[in-house]
Amino acid sequence: MIDMGQPVAFFEVISTDQERVQKFYADLFDWQVTPDPAMGGYALVDTGAGGAAIIGGIGPSIAPGDTGVKIYMRVDDLDGYLERAEALGGKKVVPPTDLPGDHSRYAIFADPDGNLVGLWA
Numbered sequence: 001m002i003d004m005g006q007p008v009a010f011f012e013v014i015s016t017d018q019e020r021v022q023k024f025y026a027d028l029f030d031w032q033v034t035p036d037p038a039m040g041g042y043a044l045v046d047t048g049a050g051g052a053a054i055i056g057g058i059g060p061s062i063a064p065g066d067t068g069v070k071i072y073m074r075v076d077d078l079d080g081y082l083e084r085a086e087a088l089g090g091k092k093v094v095p096p097t098d099l100p101g102d103h104s105r106y107a108i109f110a111d112p113d114g115n116l117v118g119l120w121a
Helices: 018-029 078-087
Strands: 008-015 032-035 043-046 055-060 068-074 091-098 105-110 116-120
Touching: 008 018, 008 116, 018 032, 018 043, 018 055, 078 091, 078 105, 078 116
Parallel strands: 008 055, 068 116
Antiparallel strands: 008 068, 032 043, 043 055, 091 105, 105 116
């Protein structure tokens, strides 16, 4: 049997025109995209796939080079996985950070090719 590793916990799409991209994905896949003004227009995404579905977000760019699609892998130890990523040739980009409302914590690293990957705990 193949070990599928850590499950994907979250996805996000970051754009310089988040309203356009939010509408694009909502229309393309019939997703429910709900912008939250308190989060600067960042929108949570319900893909309509039920309770076991991966949730997501579509939001605005806040720094040069941060646009694109990112996945977040569910892990039990953010620091441990960041250290392991760096030992394997990756680079820590965002240290472990608390999300508002005690939802969870996240961190981001770049793989050896520069692809950004999130960790979610």
